[in-house]
Amino acid sequence: MSLKETDLYEPIKIFLEDEGYEVQAEVKHCDIAAIKEGQTLIIELKKSFNLKLVYQALERQSLTDQVFVAIPRPEKGQRDRTWKDMIRLLKRLEVGLITVALDSPLKTVDVVLEPADSMVRKNRKKQERLQAEIHNRHVAENVGGMTRRKIMTAYRERSIELCCIIEEFGKISVKELRLMGKEGKYSSILQSNVYQWFERLEKGIYGLSPLGEDALRTVDYDKVVSFYRSLYRKEKDK
CATH class of the missing domain: 1.10.10 (Arc Repressor Mutant, subunit A)
Structure with missing residues (x-):
């Protein structure tokens, strides 16, 4: 079976819900949108890291500082030059990174890089529409917070x-x-x-x-x- 972006969704959804987030897919063009205690988090999914994913992440920064890209866990590990270049670019862009171990029966989700507060001007109307869409689809009690874990290579x-x-x-x-x-x-x-x-x-x-x-x-x-x-x-x- 060939890898699909949707393969990333379920493990990330479970991970976020365990952390107390209210999670929805395909919200106002965002692959994943989640809310916890009024804070919005957006994740864009791709089978591999590419420029389209970067552009999507930059666009989402008008909605929230908490923007992540999510890709499958790299087969070559995190000492590879390409991986290091990707991390350097994401840090510069203030975008977070999540990996999913699709090569493992556990489908481990790791927060590899946390996003920084972006200087991009936020669009308040778009923010309000996004949050309203999430809340109108599903209501859940929000608890806890997202924590950094040791990366499961x-x-x-x-x-x-x-x-x-x-x-x-x-x-x-x-x-x-x-x-x-x-x-x-x-x-x-x-x-x-x-x-x-x-x-x-x-x-x-x-x-x-x-x-x-x-x-x-x-x-x-x-x-x-x-x-x-x-x-x-x-x-x-x-």
Whole structure:
């Protein structure tokens, strides 16, 4: 199935509603419009970052300072030159960035960049029409606020998955990863050990380090840890 912009909508909607926002789609040409405690937030969705998305975001700044663009989580990670250039541009334009992990069963939503207060003059009439449209479609009690989380990169998610595998089975070998169909990138994560979450018990066999045990208790990783714990508990019980 080819990727569609609508694939981004549901995970973001759930994320915003969990944060206490009243969310609607396709409001006055905005892909997503949300309100919390009188503050309007707008998100424009695209399958990839491009100039059309930038133009849309700039147009939405006449409605609110809280303008985000949303794209799928990048496959190459966030050290890629293209990614860094995109972040630099969005910062200059005072536009926020959200990514959705469409490459993961969890569909994790991350607020990568918060928008800054824009100097763009606001159109009060358009603001009022937008808010009225949202309120007239649906009324909900607004609570809480949006908070910055640790970014769940694909590499970090695979590392957490490995922690959950080791936690469930006690230890893991490269051979066992191969039998599980996870040798490739997963064995390289064990060997590079970027986060120091793993420790080599003997040749080709790894366990969790104290830092890895701490990672499984990190609040920002709760949903990811719960998902993979449940998955590998079922695997073990088979």
